[in-house]
Amino acid sequence: MEISVLPETLAVCRLRASDRIPSWALELHEGFVSITRTPDELSIVCPQDAVPPDTQVEEDWRALVVPGPIPFEATGVLSALATPLADAGIPIFAISTYDTDYVLVREQNLERALHVLHADPERQLITSGSPYEPVIGFSRAVRAGSRVLVSGTGPVMPDGGCPESTAAQARRCWEIVLAALAEAGASASDVVRTRTLLTPTADAEGAMTAHGEVFSDVRPASTMVVIHALLDPRWTVEVEAEAQLDA
Known part of the structure; x- marks a missing residue:
């Protein structure tokens, strides 16, 4: 499967479910930003250098992306990435959009992940x-x-x-x-x-x-x-x- 790597180092942030979406996330008009609200949390994934220091955050993630758009009828696309990475002991954070799938891995695991997926x-x-x-x-x-x-x-x-x-x-x-x-x-x-x-x-x-x-x-x-x-x-x-x- 063909994959590419986004250039930014990303952070995965957790805010309270009742919080407003902060301006530092809303003002990111370029690069990768994902905002998800659930009854339990507000989750924001964005370039790491945009996150203020008082935020609950997991740092140093890189995003692997499958070129899209992927038809909604397609099956097994995310599994084709997640399964070999799991077999190699590499943790992931997955995000799906209308067009495609993104799999985030820790920056320290990036080269190993690429080896696994391109092997x-x-x-x-x-x-x-x-x-x-x-x-x-x-x-x-x-x-x-x-x-x-x-x-x-x-x-x-x-x-x-x-x-x-x-x-x-x-x-x-x-x-x-x-x-x-x-x-x-x-x-x-x-x-x-x-x-x-x-x-x-x-x-x-x-x-x-x-x-x-x-x-x-x-x-x-x-x-x-x-x-x-x-x-x-x-x-x-x-x-x-x-x-x-x-x-």
Whole structure:
């Protein structure tokens, strides 16, 4: 399905059902504005920079839109967007108009949502949530048919920190790799090749031990090389993996 993204960052506002529609909403004559009144609330969706600071609001939404007009007799249009996003664990806020449907996703989920909705059934893009993925233009892993390729993976902790020892860093790298493989429907037993990049100050024995903890029974083809440096000066190790699934 063809979809496009509205340029504005939107806010979803809640006012009391008895409130008048505020002037800051009525005066928005350009861009996206949706105003809905029910017996329980007055809901306004509009550009975020128009909302005054004392408003109850959920911020940082982006709108995906299906080109319209969509005939009223058409079925399954909203479901075609909502279902794959739900399967990917992406929350949505849906709005329908006379002409078409809008699906709002959090700005932090926008790139992932587009990947999900544009995905080739033979090509699956896996994200780890890194802020660099949309900036650089890469995926943590890509499943192309029966192949799964995991990008170079550094020892990044959820809080942005980094373990101190090479062995602990390598274990964290493989933890991230295994999570990406699992999302692609693969596991360590499917891995056919690994690569380990070490800095001159790395503890090679520690990296080897961590590799063996994951792959001692799998025995993939493997390469370990020493390079000048890695992207983050705290890192002493970075890894890659390739897996092959049954066709």
